[in-house]
Amino acid sequence: MTFFDYFVEYAPLFIEASWVTLRLTAVALVIAMVLGGVIAWMVMSRFGPLRWLGTAYIGLIRGTPLIAQIFVLYFGISEIVKMPAFWAGALALAAHNSAYIAEIFRSGFQAVPKGLVEASRSLGMGRRKTLRRVQAPLALRTTLPVLGNQYIIAVKDSSLVSFIGMTELFQTSRNLQAQNYEPLQMYLMVSIYYLAIVLVLTFVVNRLEHSLSKHRRPVDTPSGGSDRGSLVESGKSEGAE
Amino acid sequence: MTGTPQGQPLVSMRNIVKTFGDNVVLDGVDLDVYPGEVVVLIGPSGAGKSTLLRCINGLERISSGTIEVDGQQLSYQESAINRIRSRIGMVFQSFNLFPHMTVAQNIMMAQRDVLGRSANEARQRAEDLLGRVGLGEKADAYPDSLSGGQQQRVAIARALAMDPAVMLFDEPTSALDPELVGEVLHVMRELADAGMTMVVVTHEMRFARRAADRVVLMADKQIVEEGTPEQVLDNPTSERGQAFLRQLSEE
Ligand SMILES: Nc1ncnc2c1ncn2[C@@H]1O[C@H](COP(=O)(O)OP(=O)(O)OP(=O)(O)O)[C@@H](O)[C@H]1O
Ligand SMILES: [Mg+2]
Numbered sequence: 158m159t160f161f162d163y164f165v166e167y168a169p170l171f172i173e174a175s176w177v178t179l180r181l182t183a184v185a186l187v188i189a190m191v192l193g194g195v196i197a198w199m200v201m202s203r204f205g206p207l208r209w210l211g212t213a214y215i216g217l218i219r220g221t222p223l224i225a226q227i228f229v230l231y232f233g234i235s236e237i238v239k240m241p242a243f244w245a246g247a248l249a250l251a252a253h254n255s256a257y258i259a260e261i262f263r264s265g266f267q268a269v270p271k272g273l274v275e276a277s278r279s280l281g282m283g284r285r286k287t288l289r290r291v292q293a294p295l296a297l298r299t300t301l302p303v304l305g306n307q308y309i310i311a312v313k314d315s316s317l318v319s320f321i322g323m324t325e326l327f328q329t330s331r332n333l334q335a336q337n338y339e340p341l342q343m344y345l346m347v348s349i350y351y352l353a354i355v356l357v358l359t360f361v362v363n364r365l366e367h368s369l370s371k372h373r374r375p376v377d378t379p380s381g382g383s384d385r386g387s388l389v390e391s392g393k394s395e396g397a398e
Numbered sequence: 399m400t401g402t403p404q405g406q407p408l409v410s411m412r413n414i415v416k417t418f419g420d421n422v423v424l425d426g427v428d429l430d431v432y433p434g435e436v437v438v439l440i441g442p443s444g445a446g447k448s449t450l451l452r453c454i455n456g457l458e459r460i461s462s463g464t465i466e467v468d469g470q471q472l473s474y475q476e477s478a479i480n481r482i483r484s485r486i487g488m489v490f491q492s493f494n495l496f497p498h499m500t501v502a503q504n505i506m507m508a509q510r511d512v513l514g515r516s517a518n519e520a521r522q523r524a525e526d527l528l529g530r531v532g533l534g535e536k537a538d539a540y541p542d543s544l545s546g547g548q549q550q551r552v553a554i555a556r557a558l559a560m561d562p563a564v565m566l567f568d569e570p571t572s573a574l575d576p577e578l579v580g581e582v583l584h585v586m587r588e589l590a591d592a593g594m595t596m597v598v599v600t601h602e603m604r605f606a607r608r609a610a611d612r613v614v615l616m617a618d619k620q621i622v623e624e625g626t627p628e629q630v631l632d633n634p635t636s637e638r639g640q641a642f643l644r645q646l647s648e649e
Pocket of ligand 2: 447448449569
């Protein structure tokens with residue numbers, strides 16, 4: 158059989174498995190974003206112990222291989238409760254990505270100019286309001302490309318979950334090559350699927366980035382008199398109270 | 399405002415000491431600002447002018463002394479400091495407009511989030527103020543598309559939208575190209591004429607002469623001279639004051 162024949166024959170299998178990979182990665186990333194936010198908050202905290210804990214977590218995760226994390230979590234958890242491979246894998250991927258995402262969030266926040274925070278605080282905006290209205294949106298803008306990159310890495314890294322028996326995309330190619338003894342073709346084929354997913358993801362992230370950085374372009378003017386040209390130069394101004 | 403100040407001071411600073419680590423930056427400063435008064439702060443670089451200004455709205459915490467603003471003792475407790483800050487407008491050397499918001503959104507944000515004004519009300523106020531600073535047509539532009547002088551006028555409008563009791567300016571024209579300085583000073587002069595209470599750190603001596611009720615000269619962590627523009631700028635009595643003004647005229 159040629160590559161093309163295999164491709165057609167296995168397409169339903171691979172497409173099915175692609176969905177598993179996408180679901181796995183999506184669940185993991187949602188958890189990782191929340192967890193990463195918490196870790197970033199800990200690392201930036203003024204409270205020493207929180208800061209150390211967060212820093213230690215990031216150090217631990219970054220200092221050990223993902224495959225070890227997956228195995229440790231899978232076997233560690235199954236000592237206590239029986240957990241489906243999907244969730245064990247998702248949790249391991251989440252824990253892993255949360256450390257990197259925490260670092261991305263932290264650098265995003267630290268890139269927000271201090272003067273903007275001071276300007277907001279000077280207007281009487283509290284710490285939390287300033288976070289929500291000024292720091293978070295600006296951090297998101299600088300963070301988005303790096304975050305997108307991390308998502309792409311996460312999709313590819315999810316292939317390691319195959320080692321705890323998850324039949325996701327990569328495991329599918331492993332199973333098939335064990336049947337048909339065509340490892341080269343099967344691994345090439347699965348690579349095409351990963352590549353396709355990554356390309357779509359890249360496109361989506363680029364679009365998002367574009368729509369978030371529309372400086373210089375007017376957007377939603379809140380309801381009410383949007384008469385743009387109130388050119389009335391009221392020479393004398395009313396006084397202070 | 400001319401003549402003797404009346405009533406309670408709007409800002410009252412007593413024996414302010416401010417240190418950064420071991421570095422003493424303000425060493426026993428007293429300053430009162432009365433309603434309607436325009437106080438211009440001058441002095442050599444590093445004298446502590448910015449620090450003094452930033453102490454008034456709590457951007458810097460004083461090490462000792464007392465500050466009263468609008469009859470309230472300044473406290474750094476979150477809700478108390480937010481309330482006081484909403485009464486104090488601050489204009490920075492580097493404008494500090496929020497780049498992800500339009501001009502109107504910049505001016506509306508704190509009106510809505512701090513004062514609880516409706517979107518319509520906040521928008522109306524933003525447009526009025528933009529008209530007043532000569533930028534009526536820029537409401538929906540983003541800060542990046544404006545010149546420095548325009549950005550600084552928006553920043554002034556943003557501060558005014560809170561109906562502050564006092565406005566603080568920290569070298570508002572120092573980051574501007576020379577040809578853009580005038581438009582900002584013009585707005586500030588109008589504000590002064592309209593009776594706004596202002597504390598202005600600036601190197602623009604013409605502004606000091608024309609708009610100031612009182613000029614305060616700081617040098618070396620302290621206030622060394624204060625009085626009318628003529629007194630301080632033409633007949634300084636202190637040695638530090640004379641040195642600073644001599645240096646200024648040489649430039
Ligand atoms: N955040 C800070 N940490 C440490 N030292 C500081 C800080 N801010 C100011 N200083 C120091 O305090 C002193 C006074 O600074 P300040 O900015 O108030 O002076 P200034 O009169 O505004 O000078 P300039 O005309 O250059 O703006 C300087 O020696 C400065 O190095
Ligand atoms: Mg300064």
